[in-house]
Amino acid sequence: MGAARVLVTGSTGFLGPFVVAALRRRGFDVVTAARSGGDAAVDLAQRGSCAAVAEALAPDYVLHLAAMSRMADCAADPELAHRVNAELPGELAARFGDRMLFTSTDLVFDGRAGPYGERAATAPLSLYGVSKAAGEELVRQRGGRIARLPLLFGPDPRGRGASGMIRTALAGGRALTLYTNEYRTPLHAADAATGLAELVTLRAAPQVLHLPGPERCSRWEFGRRFCAAHGLDAALLCPVECQDATRPRDTALSGEWRAVRSLDAMLADG
Ligand SMILES: NC(=O)c1ccc[n+]([C@@H]2O[C@H](COP(=O)([O-])OP(=O)(O)OC[C@H]3O[C@@H](n4cnc5c(N)ncnc54)[C@H](OP(=O)(O)O)[C@@H]3O)[C@@H](O)[C@H]2O)c1
Structure with a gap:
């Protein structure tokens, strides 16, 4: 075979x-x-x-x-967001059941009671979070995994991701505001990918699993430590307190899955 x-x-x-x-x-x-x-x-x-x-692809x-x-x-097109982020994963789960893994987000939580374990109730604040939480619900009902x-x-050639955003701003001499009161558990995409690849065929895996990064830190602290790791001048990073009601303050994730590398090792490779 x-x-x-x-x-x-x-x-x-x-x-x-x-x-x-x-x-x-x-393999x-x-x-x-x-x-x-x-x-x-x-x-x-x-x-x-x-x-x-x-x-066509018969996976x-x-x-x-x-x-x-x-x-x-x-926020600009909630209907399309619902179609792409909720109905689409629901359709895939209806077809593939537990042979389908849906990538969701820490932003399904409201950030008032972090860190969040897998069983915590979702309560999204943004339309992105609302659409992903709706996707989770459909996937769950249809036996898919999350x-x-x-x-x-x-690293990303197009400057995407949390560190790419910083690199792009600094390279262009632009100031970047980073929230001092928005806490996450950042994870290198390579470590996230390793975790997801392990999960794909793990049939005994729980239906919902968290892939937290190794440490909880604010966006501001993340930016400072990223610049320190790469010898970048952090003078253009502006610490700001977030006042946006649609951005949860602390969506740190917890769970049994553990990244192998420390945050500092990941940042050095960012
Ligand atoms: N990045 C993060 O920090 C983060 C954090 C938590 C969860 N996640 C989740 O992780 C997953 C991957 O995130 P990402 O950062 O890689 O997202 P991304 O950079 O925005 O990429 C989204 C991908 O979806 C494709 N896509 C969007 N609409 C589509 C459509 N109608 N038909 C076909 N393809 C479509 C895009 O294709 P095009 O190139 O054609 O646009 C692109 O390949 C997402 O489910 C996201 O919600 C990401």
């Missing part, structure tokens, strides 16, 4: 290339779907597209990364 085939949706996103590499290292036959640049070029928001992709497992992941985009991810960072 050949290697199990894993379909990665959203392979052109920030996390996608890390996940594809981690799966290939583990999986990886196929990808994205609006352009994947093995299947498909707009997954179109009805019927899931079935068409499933039939054994689906690692579903594709999402409308920017809070501002979701991995909640924290703030991700790591």
Whole structure:
């Protein structure tokens, strides 16, 4: 029998290339779907597209990364956010059951009672969080699996992710405001990808699993430590207290899964 085939949706996103590499290292036959640049070029928001992709690529497992992941985009078009972030994972779970893993977010929590374990009740504040929590619910009802991810960072040619944003701002001589009162458990995308690749075929895994980073820290502290690790001048980073009611203050995740590297080791590789 050949290697199990894993379909990665959203392979052109920030996390996608890390996940594809981690799966290939583990010997999986990886196929990808994205609006352009994947093995299947498909707009997954179109009805019927899931079935068409499933039939064309015939995967054994689906690692579903594709999402409308920017809070501002979701706030601007909540209907499309619901379609992409909720209905679409629901359709994949209906088809693949526990052979489907949906990547969700720490932003499904309201940030008033962090750190959050897997059993904590969701109470999203933003439309992004609302759409992902709705996706979780549909996936759960249909027997799919859910991995909640924290703030991700790591090298990216397009400057995406939490560290890419800092590098881009500093390289362009632009000031960047970083919240002193927004706490997360940041995780390097390569470590997140390793965790997700382990989970894909782990049949005894719990239905909902957290992949927390090694430490809880504020966005401001993250920025300072990232600059220190790379000898970057942090003078353009501006510490600001967040007043935005749609941004939860402390969505630190907890759970049994542990990253192998320390935050400092991850930051040095960011
Ligand atoms: N990055 C983080 O800090 C973070 C934290 C927690 C959870 N997550 C979750 O992790 C997953 C991956 O995040 P990411 O940072 O890699 O996101 P991203 O960079 O925004 O990438 C999103 C991916 O989804 C694809 N996509 C969006 N709409 C689509 C559609 N209608 N049809 C087909 N493909 C579509 C995009 O394709 P195009 O290239 O065509 O746009 C892209 O490949 C998401 O589910 C996100 O919610 C991310």
